[in-house]
Amino acid sequence: MTKKFEEKTIHSTPIYEGKVVDLRVDEVSLPNGKTTKRELIKHPGAVAVIAITKENKILFVEQYRKPLEKSLVEIPAGKVEHGEAPEVTAKRELEEETGYTTGELSFVTSFYTSPGFADELMHIYITDEVEKMEEPIGSDEDEFVDVLELTLDEAKELVEQERIHDAKTTYAILYLHALGR
Incomplete structure (x- = not known):
């Protein structure tokens, strides 16, 4: 699996845990050294x-x-x-x-x-x-x-x-x- 342009997680904040999905916000380090936030939905498939x-x-x-x-x-x-x-x-x-x-x-x-x-x-x-x-x-x-x-x-x-x-x-x-x- 390639990890080209990988974003490394600095911090993860759970927002909501539900019946179908969970939501979290991750602060990530970008390949250029800057940081940003990613809103992520976790789903069991x-x-x-x-x-x-x-x-x-x-x-x-x-x-x-x-x-x-x-x-x-x-x-x-x-x-x-x-x-x-x-x-x-x-x-x-x-x-x-x-x-x-x-x-x-x-x-x-x-x-x-x-x-x-x-x-x-x-x-x-x-x-x-x-x-x-x-x-x-x-x-x-x-x-x-x-x-x-x-x-x-x-x-x-x-x-x-x-x-x-x-x-x-x-x-x-x-x-x-x-x-x-």
Whole structure:
């Protein structure tokens, strides 16, 4: 791992410790010897699942996103719990958000969502072995979603309409397009 232009931490001040993220402000020494402050969000990581039904439809969830003050259509996703392996999180989130399950998840990639201020690492998985659960688990008590089953072309239309407007879901659509699905 390269550390070109490394910024060394002089002092770190915790600001907030929350359910999803922690916020701290670091005073850092820059490569030119000057100092500055960096506002940093610490996140345990997240997963997202590209889930494809037997009818070759992609599973999405529509949910309200308070920071944006609007609803988005997204692939199922969620936060990795402390000590939980990402593939376990992926299956759990698929079940909780969509009512589908799978015994087959394949790792696609990982990427940092916002490296300018956050350390969240998003892991993407894919499955085309989904089955509707007889007794769905249900979403978290503060999570309200509608499940959508869309073709790739329908998903592309939602990108154009900006109803799909987040990085992980856009990545998933581009990935499926590249695969020729």
